[in-house]
Amino acid sequence: MPTRRQALYAGAATVALAALGRLARPHAVKADARTYEVTHTDAEWRKLLTPEQYEVLRQDGTELPFSSPLLKEHRAGTFTCAGCDLPLYSSKTKYDSGTGWPSFWEPLAHAVDESEDHSFGMDRTAISCHRCGGHLGHVFKDGPPPTGLRYCMNGVALKFEAAPVGAS
Numbered sequence: 001m002p003t004r005r006q007a008l009y010a011g012a013a014t015v016a017l018a019a020l021g022r023l024a025r026p027h028a029v030k031a032d033a034r035t036y037e038v039t040h041t042d043a044e045w046r047k048l049l050t051p052e053q054y055e056v057l058r059q060d061g062t063e064l065p066f067s068s069p070l071l072k073e074h075r076a077g078t079f080t081c082a083g084c085d086l087p088l089y090s091s092k093t094k095y096d097s098g099t100g101w102p103s104f105w106e107p108l109a110h111a112v113d114e115s116e117d118h119s120f121g122m123d124r125t126a127i128s129c130h131r132c133g134g135h136l137g138h139v140f141k142d143g144p145p146p147t148g149l150r151y152c153m154n155g156v157a158l159k160f161e162a163a164p165v166g167a168s
Contacts, residue, residue: 073091
């Protein structure tokens with residue numbers, strides 16, 4: 001049986017962890033305040049997505065580096081949101097950043113939203129899907145020309161649609 005002091009410490013720890021969770025995912029809070037074209041309840045998202053997709057897209061998780069089959073995807077086509085199928089990136093902007101996540105130097109027009117992310121003591125820019133608000137990854141200013149940007153995306157948050165054979 002826990003003592004009163006232990007219960008008090010446990011309660012304080014729970015409150016602190018809840019507060020840290022909100023600070024760790026500020027764009028998730030902002031996403032709740034915005035109305036998206038594609039919306040589902042939490043239970044519906046859990047049914048529509050794999051557990052890994054749900055963790056990344058809806059809980060702002062990060063997949064393990066070098067775990068995505070999309071790292072080896074080099075065909076012409078389009079990378080879409082795994083949550084709502086919105087086209088996000090052209091294969092023409094994909095490059096090997098060596099980081100272990102699919103990387104692009106530019107998204108398609110009006111495909112992604114940016115928000116500040118101060119999780120884990122870092123200042124980063126989080127990237128989410130414009131249509132459903134799903135967390136995709138982050139953008140950094142260490143990418144190749146012509147933009148100098150590296151959109152470092154979780155492969156599990158993306159799907160790939162190959163261009164028809166013969167299309168350029």
